[in-house]
Every structure is written in structure tokens, then in C-alpha cells.
Amino acid sequence: MKRQERVAARSALTFLLWATVLAGCATQPGPSAIPSTVGSADVFGPKLDPTAIASADNLALDRPVTASAFLPGQPPGAAVDGDVETVWVSGSHPQQWIEIDLGAAFDVDRLVLVPAQDPAGATVHRIFGGPQSGEVQLLHIFRGETSDGAPLEVSLIGGWPGVRYLRIETTESPSWVAWREIAVFGRPSSQPLAQVGASWTWPTSLAPQS
């Protein structure tokens, strides 16, 4: 083989190797494959701090809750009572939703969701928030492998502004939709609620990725 042909053959082989590596990267699921809102970070299965969920800092604690459905003895309020042993159970597979009224507008900068799930597997949870029930926008999508009791968490520097109603819709799951606990953290919104409601636009930098 002439030198030029050997060089060409090596180049072709190098190209094929890189193409194989890149194709492998594109199909390998992993943390980087989980979409997250700009400026935030998803954490699947961090060590749970029960005291934070049951503390007064949890804006969702004991707030009014509605849901698409529930089983007797496992009402929507069990998802915001500060106790991971009590569970809201919809009694059905997706799609199901639960909505919390925080009682006032907050700039929400952290969510912790503790699923009740059997079996473990791939789930998709869409998080909506807004100043009014029925006037909510998509904030974030959790998409990944989840299991019973392993918290899902998202944090956002600066927070999602003007959120009074928080709605979690589960669109995919191998299990009945159920939550052990939903905890919400943030600070009073810097914008008056009426003003937020009258000019409800979502900053491009906070637009969720699907």
C-alpha cells in the first residue's frame, strides 16, 4: 500500500471510530439526558432532609390541595402534610395531576417531590405554576428513572416569579400516580399578584425545555 493510501485509510478509520463514539454518546441515557430548566439543576435521589419538608419554610405545608382523583383514606392533602409516610394516591395511571394553593404569590426557587411509586421506572412529571388556578405556565419537566421514596429536586437561582398555584401533572409512569410529599421553597414575590396576573409573560431565560 502506498504511503498516500495508508494515510487515507488511517483517516477513514479515525473517522469511523469517532462516528461510533459519538453515536454511542447520543444513545446513552444519563444525567445529561435529563432536560432541565436553564439555570437549574435536577437531582434524582438526594439524601432527604425530613426536617426541611416539615418546617415552616416549606410553603406547601398544609396548604389547600386539589387533585384529579384519590383513593379513600389517601386524599390530596397527604402530599403536603410534612410526613413522607402518608401518601396521596390517585388510584390510576397517568395522566393525573395535583394542584397546591400556596395562599399568596411567591418567587419559588426550589421544589422537592417525593414519589410513591411501584414499580420503579421511567416517569415524566410536568410542573406548572402561575398566579391563578387555570392560569399556569410550564415551569419544568422531570424526565428520568424514579423510584419509591427517592426525592426529585429542582433548584433555580432567582426563582420562578409570581407563583401562587403549583400544579404537577404526571404524564408517564409504570405506577399509579402518587406522591408522598411535595415541598416548595421560595420567598414572597416582589411583584404584586394583580400586576403579575395582568402581565403574565414568561422570561425567555426561564422557558422550560421539553
Ligand SMILES: [Ca+2]
Ligand atoms: Ca405525606
